[in-house]
Amino acid sequence: MFQNLRKHFADHVAERQTRRSRLVSKDGQCNIELGHVEEKNRMAFLSDIWTTFLDMRWRYKMTIFNVVFLGSWFIFAVFYYVIAYVHGDLLEFDPPHNHTPCVFNVFGLTSAFLFSIETQMTTGYGYRCVTSECGIAVFVVVVQTIVGTFINAFIGGIMVAKFARPIKRTKTITFSKTAVIGNHKGKLCLFIRVANLRKSLLIKNYIYGKLLKTTMTPEGETIVLDQVDIDFVVDAGKENMFFICPLTIFHIIDSSSPFFDMSIDTLAQQEFELVVFLDGTMESTSTCCQVRTSYLPKEIQWGYRFAPIASKSKQGKYSVDFSNFNKTVAVPTPHCAFCFLDEKGHREEPKKGYDNAAFQHSTETPTDDTGM
Numbered sequence: 001m002f003q004n005l006r007k008h009f010a011d012h013v014a015e016r017q018t019r020r021s022r023l024v025s026k027d028g029q030c031n032i033e034l035g036h037v038e039e040k041n042r043m044a045f046l047s048d049i050w051t052t053f054l055d056m057r058w059r060y061k062m063t064i065f066n067v068v069f070l071g072s073w074f075i076f077a078v079f080y081y082v083i084a085y086v087h088g089d090l091l092e093f094d095p096p097h098n099h100t101p102c103v104f105n106v107f108g109l110t111s112a113f114l115f116s117i118e119t120q121m122t123t124g125y126g127y128r129c130v131t132s133e134c135g136i137a138v139f140v141v142v143v144q145t146i147v148g149t150f151i152n153a154f155i156g157g158i159m160v161a162k163f164a165r166p167i168k169r170t171k172t173i174t175f176s177k178t179a180v181i182g183n184h185k186g187k188l189c190l191f192i193r194v195a196n197l198r199k200s201l202l203i204k205n206y207i208y209g210k211l212l213k214t215t216m217t218p219e220g221e222t223i224v225l226d227q228v229d230i231d232f233v234v235d236a237g238k239e240n241m242f243f244i245c246p247l248t249i250f251h252i253i254d255s256s257s258p259f260f261d262m263s264i265d266t267l268a269q270q271e272f273e274l275v276v277f278l279d280g281t282m283e284s285t286s287t288c289c290q291v292r293t294s295y296l297p298k299e300i301q302w303g304y305r306f307a308p309i310a311s312k313s314k315q316g317k318y319s320v321d322f323s324n325f326n327k328t329v330a331v332p333t334p335h336c337a338f339c340f341l342d343e344k345g346h347r348e349e350p351k352k353g354y355d356n357a358a359f360q361h362s363t364e365t366p367t368d369d370t371g372m
Helices: 001-023 039-047 051-053 059-087 109-120 134-164 166-171
Strands: 173-175 178-182 187-196 203-214 221-230 248-254 271-281 288-295 301-302 304-306 310-312 318-320 328-330
Touching: 039 051, 051 134, 059 109, 059 134, 166 173, 166 288, 173 288, 187 304, 187 310, 203 328, 221 248
Parallel strands: 178 301
Antiparallel strands: 173 187, 178 187, 187 248, 203 221, 203 271, 271 288, 304 328, 310 318
16 A cells, blocks of 8 residues: 555656646646746736736636726715715715705715715616716716726626637647657658647648757857757648648658657657647637647657548548547557668668567557646
């Protein structure tokens, strides 16, 4: 029992370390902290208050909205109470029977607060209303109506924009948990599978990648997040993909590829993060969105291909079996890019003595131990 608990704790620690070392999580969230930001740069968030509220978490957003509503109601209630106090409308002054108040049925702070809510929210119960006795009361009602209109428009717009953000659409775009390296039309390629879970299409699609790793320049400068462009294509091209069913995109590992110097034996010892981006336009709203994910070296399988996922049914329809979306199949593949290409990019025969036993003939994708 204690051994199982110790193993579980070790796995949990390893999982937390993997999360911290990953810049982009599997669901596209960026793991980065901004420290020592100058005060003048912090004030820039207030100048762009719309984006600040959109990026804010729901619990903070709702707290601020409630405070704004309650605060505005209470502030104008104080104004109405002061007006009633000065005019002698309060019950404590025992106004005469023929006395005309500034606001009917406002006899204290509680009734002033209720009138403030009715005015700003245009409830209009009809029990309390402003009269022409006090011009200042009419002025305050006009000001509160204008202020309430702006508050309702801003908060309502934030709510609609928050619900309609393209990031919600990205939740229905999914990438395979692992990437694979195998042969494709006489070339060694890295493959990733991506699928659209909705029937509505993404148009004007463009997919690309960035390889993030720590490098050192000839001058001795260490670049922690050095970015190397990774080109991904499908058989029909890399732009304007017909993204109606799951696609398998691939990167050709040639002499210009950063994967060219890697092999099946050295891949797991590499320290890099492959970030994949998919930019597209939502057909239903014509708004742009970006989906992203990342792969660590241990999430790349050398010598595999993805299992078939699409087929044609007897009724003439095309069906997609998502149970095979992350499933991989072992295939014979050279153990390094040098075995496949020479320096000029010409194909070479695999070296003799190539050990086919290096492949694990498992058809299931390994469990994603990153917790994503």
